[in-house]
Amino acid sequence: MKDTKSKKAAAADAKAQKKAEKEKAIEKKLAAKKDKEMKKQKKDKKKNAADPNQPKRPATAFFVFLEEYRKTFKDKHPNIKGVAAVGKAGGDAWKRLTEEEKKPYHDKAAQKKADYEKTLTEYKKKQEEDAKNEKENGKDDDEEMQSEEEEEEDDE
DNA sequence: GACGTGATTGTTGCC
DNA sequence: GGCAACAATCACGTC
Known part of the structure; x- marks a missing residue:
């Protein structure tokens, strides 16, 4: 029972x-x-x-791995062209990697991250400066903008 | 010709 | 802390 x-x-x-x-x-x-x-x-x-000047996010360890994996995947399966299949297979392969095997990819990702932070700081600095300049020149620009807008209205 | 879609994981950034 | 967004890739389909 x-x-x-x-x-x-x-x-x-x-x-x-x-x-x-x-x-x-x-x-x-x-x-x-x-x-x-x-x-x-x-x-x-x-x-x-x-904003085209804004720095793009850095690739994660997985993306660094995926970049490499795409090449081997292409070699093995030249007839499979869609990125979806590579992404799926790459995700599967990534899960099977040991921490030790993942380490070089994490290292590369860390480097990319450092670069990104550097670029981002510079970008933010530049933006602040631009904002300051705009504020300082704002009054003159306002007048210019107004006349420009009027011209545009005339076009229509 | 220009643009969206699919599929994945890790990280960032905002609330 | 939790969660949404986004990073690369490119053949193919749609408009």
Whole structure:
């Protein structure tokens, strides 16, 4: 009797686990979808207010690894061209790496991060200076802007 | 021709 | 602290 009971319990557990996994996968998919939608909206905004001089985020250790992995993946699977497949395979391979194997990638990422911080500091400094200059010249510019706007209105 | 999509993990930056 | 956004990649599809 105990056996059937424990078997039932085990089956129920397995079922519950499967359900949880399924729900997790669905959740992940939804999150990805949401992420993409948000990205799209952000991109629209970016078109208006993007600053091309702003330093880009540094590559993480995973991205450093992925860069290398893409090359080997291409060699192994020259017929697979989509980036999605490489990303998936790369993520899988990354998880299988030991901490020791990941170390050189973390080192490279740390270097990139240091570079990024340096560039970012310079960028922020420049922005502050620009803001100061704008404030100082603001009055003159206002007058110029006004006349420019009037000209634009005339064009329409 | 220009632009969006897909798929991944780690890190950043904001609230 | 938690969570959203973003970093690279490029063939392919859509408009």
